[in-house]
Every structure is written in C-alpha cells, then in structure tokens.
Amino acid sequence: MATFVQIVEAGSLSAAAGRLDVSLTAVVRSLAGLERALGVRLLNRTTRRIALTDEGREYFERCRRLLAEVEEAETFLSARQAKPAGKLAVTAPVMFGRLHVGPVVTGFLAAYPEIRADLILLDRVVDLLDEGIDVAIRIGQLPESSLVAIPLGATRRIVCASPEYLHRHGIPAIPADLVGHRCVRFTGVTPGAEWEFGGKSGTVRVAVADTLATNQVDAALDACRQGLGCGCFLAYQARDLVASGQLTRILADFEPAPVPVNLAYPHSRLLSSRVRAFVDWAVPRLRAALAED
Template sequence: MDMLSAMRAFVKIVDSGSLTAAAEALAVSQPSMVRTLAALEREVGVRLLNRSTRRMALTDEGREYCARCRVILAAVDEAQASLSARRIEPRGNLRITASVPFGRQFVAPLVIDFLAEHPQMHVELLLLDRLTDLLEEGIDLAVRLAPLPDSSMVGVPIGDTRRLIVGSPALLARRGAPSTPGDLAGEPCVSFTGLVSPAEWEIRERDKALRVTVNSVLATNQIDAAVQACVLGLGWGQFFDYHVREELRAGTLIEVLASHHAARTPAHIVYPQARLLSPNVRAFIDFAAPKLRRGLGDPG
C-alpha cells in the first residue's frame, strides 16, 4: 500500500473528526476512506481509532502514531518545497535579523548580493543587539552567534567564532604581554559591552572558565570605537575574532593569552520550526550559508 497516502488520509480523518468529512476533503468516496484506514491498521498491527456510529476517538497507539505521521509528512512537504524553491524564482518579502557587528560585516553584504541575483525579492534587514522572538516579531530568519537551546528553532550551522584578547604593539612594548589571565587585573582594558562586562571578563584556563576582574578605562557598546581604542594603545581588548580580523592581518593588533581564550561560539542561520520552510527562506539559506561558512573559516 502507499503508506504516505494512507498517513495523509489518517491525519485528515483525525483533523476532520469523521471519515465522511475526511473523504469529502480528499475527494474520495467514504467506503474508500474506510478501506484505507482498515488497510493502514492491518499494516501497523494496531487499532488506531475506536469507531462507533456516533463517535470516533483515537486510541493511545493512534495518538502516538498520528504525531509521528505529522512529523513525517511535514518533512516530506519540506523536501518537496525545497526542490520547488530551486525551480521557482524567489519573489516577495523576507525579514532577516542579526547582531549589529556581525550583521554589518557579513550579513548586509550578502543581502545586497542576494538582491542583485533575485530582483523580485524585497528584504528588510534588522540589525539588533538583542535576542528577537522570530514568531512574535514576524521575522523569517536570523543569523545568531550562540548555542541553540530553543527546540522551536531549526538551526543551519555556518561555523563558529572565538573570543580573543588583543593589544597594540605600543601597549605590548609599554607594559609587556600578560602571561596569565591574572596578569590582566589592574591593567588598562577596553570593554565592548556587546560581548563582555566592563567589570570582569570570562577567560578559560585548562578548560576551566575564569572570571577575571578588569579595569575598564573605556566601556562602550560601539564595536568600532572599542577596536580603535585598542589600536591606539588605550588598553587590552576582548573581541570575537571576526571583529579584529583586519587589524590582526595588518599587525595593528596582536593576540595575547592565545591559549586562554573562551570556548568557541557556534553560529547558525535559524528559522522557526513551526513554519514550513518557504521558497524565499530556502533560497536565502542556500545562497548565504556557504558564503558565511567561508567567511567564518577565514583565519584571523
């Protein structure tokens, strides 16, 4: 028997509340629906529905099987939608969010390139340094640098990033490179408050997280100001590696305490599990994910 068709019929019976209503919705005869249900119950070896002339109710096994059928059918529908998305030119609206520094450096250029390839698309890009509720705020997808404990989100991995501690060549010449996390106590520091506290930094030593009290001569939520202050030798700074990639390449900042950086932070493109993956979301993920993986994998 065609198990997928039988599963769809079974779920339609449950949702419709009767065999007759399900048969009408699927444009088949009521006897045909009865035969399909009977064949499905023979195939799985259990009774799925208790039926009488007046009412119908799921058995315990039927309730569990119906839940599993919904998952399977949703996966099949998503796979078909994914293939359709590749055949159909994306059009319409897409709302995307990301953090301000990462969004400016990585996501905004990708959105511009995406729109150049798909001129019938309209994108609203929201760069926010706060966690957004995608469903509540009507956002289609987000690029997040964080673990994904929320099971209502589907995450597409795009790599990871790590924190590192840097200083300018002038600062190293003036004060010497710290050799242990404790050496930062009393040292002048620059704190980008979008990542660290101005009072203490998290640093790892032998796989243990340490909280080190720091003397923040500057605390700011503006990443450009924080990086520039470090370049000018105002103090040590802690950043994600992509924040200071160009400065590390140019030699205007130098990494210190390289063996004591915090654990790597995973990065994902996420979208709500409750939504069927739309062609527009699929098109952007297919376009952006490989480029973001290359960008995050580029050594600092």
C-alpha cells in the same frame, strides 16, 4: 491535531476559530473528538482561560513538530520549483552583518531581482516569529527552541591591545595578569565584569576593571586602538586591526572554546522559495567567510 495546536498557540478556542476561519462549535467538536480518541484530557478549560495538562503539553510539542514536518514534506518540491519573489527579512549582529552578511545579501538580490530584502542589524537576540524575521545569523550557543539551525562555523573570543599600550604596560603572560591592566569592555561580548578563558585546568574567569564599557563594538575597538587598554572581542570584529598591526593579539594560549555561528529560521513556518533560495545561497558563502577568520 492542527486544530489543537492552533488552540494552544492562539490561547483560546475562539481565537483558534478565527485563525482557522471556522465556527467555534467546529473547534469545540474537533477538540472533544481528539480527546475522546486519545482517551486523555489535553486542556483544562474555564470560561476565562485554558491550560495544558501534563499529557497535553507533551502531545502539543510532538504535534507541532509532526505538523511542521508534514507541511515541509508537502511543500518541498513546489517550493523549490516556484520562482523566488517577495520580501525577505534577515537579521544578524551589527559588525558580522556589516562585514559578511551584507555582501551576501547584496549578491543574492543581484541574482534574484524579484526579491526585496530587509537587513536588520542588531546586537540583541530577536524573536523571529514575533518580529516577522525569516532568517537570523546567531553567534553563540542556541537554546532549545523551534528554530532550525544550520552550522556555519565558529569564531573565537580574543584579547588584544595596541602595541603602544603593551610597550608601556607590559604583555600579560597569563589571564590573572589582566587584574593589573586597564581594560575596555564591549558588553556585546562580555556583558559582565568577568572575562572567561580556557586552559589545561579548565575554565578560568578573571574579574577585570574596565576603564571603558560600551555597547558599541566600533567604539570599543577604537579605544583599544588608541591605547586605552586591553579589549575582549570576537575574532572577526578585530580581524582587520590585528592584520594591519594596529592591535596585537595576546593570551592566545588561554582562549576559551570557539563560539558557534549558525543560520537559523523558524521550524514551524512554511519555508518559502525565497527563504530556501537564500539559505542555499548564504550558507556556503558564510562558511567560507568564517573559515578565513
């Protein structure tokens, strides 16, 4: 099973042999024996490529999950007993990382001085395996994947504007009123021209005319603070400005369902002692931070 999974992930029998540090003949023999034992063909092979059969595709997904569980079971005790050390790579959205993840990582490194960390803050989704990331903080619905996700809480999409802007232009009473307002669009939260709202009748989408669109949340927040227009943000992004009175939250009765926040790590990767230690350290602290928002 392990050889079969390596063949599929590597893309060829010879590449799998290199990963496993065995001969190509041994890989061919293992695959043939597996197909003979199962009584089905798992791969269609030519001189240039391999392709999974329908049976092979389903068997591959089951094998990958099963092998990951076996690996986790075999290493559970030893990983917890090992002294955490080495390099840890963590990624998070820029502002959430600056406000919440950065302090958590700093405290973790103080508690585990033999660990070094790379904190990578990006407002885009990265492939953890391809980019060598151990742990990610993800905001939004997670697609089906090989990631293990631990719920941390949720945050809301809110609309806000400066008191001065609302004094000049009036306070929108319902989402449709935004059509007559100037809007600042942070593309990390609202990539399209429509803003989504909830309500008794279900989801409502309003097309807004953006005076400013930017991929930088700080620039969008500052524009709203200076009275340029109404902006749509995640609650934690605007929290401090709302708390200080520089921005006013509007249309609160029409906010859509909360956006989930998860800590995620690759299921297929051996969970090292440093990753396990960080997960145990970060989860309760990030949950507490989100509860305050």
